[in-house]
Amino acid sequence: MRRTELPAETVTLARFLLGAVLVRDTPRGRIAGRIVETEAYLPGVDPASHAYRGETQRNRSMYLRRGHAYVYFIYGTWFCLNVTSEAPGIGAAILLRAVEPLDGIALMERRRGTARATDLARGPGRLAAAFGLDRRHDGLDLCAAGSELWLAAGSPPDSIEESVRIGVSLAADRVLRFFEPESPFVSGTRRLNERR
């Protein structure tokens, strides 16, 4: 698989990442999935972004140059993986919400405790769990040669659908979620043009 070059603007990157492949190379083998759902957390004024109130210990990685991993822990149980999206010093990122499992499916099944393909990585917490991601992966360069976790070129979706972001209470009306509408691996119930 070939590495990808990333576009330089957050929403553009959120759309670009659909169809790209997330890869983790572990001693037990390769885990890979095709990205089918993303959410943008914008630079500047975005009250829903972890970077809205400035840099803190937790969101430090969001300020890395585009193409780095920002992994955070939430609800006492789950990790979520983001791809940073702007220039160094600007806090912004794309949340990876769902992938279609491609490689390492047995590893994913073991980590997730299910064999149902559409439940392996549908939702950001499940995705990170299926890939075995945690704090160790925070700040990794997803475009670096030899990186354990990296982004590969894939196949672009036939079409892209948009909606409001899922699970956010602030700036809840902003249409910043992007997904492949035909994919059964997409999370959430808000599909197709729902823009509450």
Added chain:
DNA sequence: AAGAAGATTCGCT
């Protein structure tokens, strides 16, 4: 120092 909220998921009703 303490408390509330959170970019979620799962199981039960």
Added chain:
DNA sequence: GCGAATCTTCTTA
């Protein structure tokens, strides 16, 4: 559909 689980982080509600 609703609430619990579970704990880190930030704010001071």
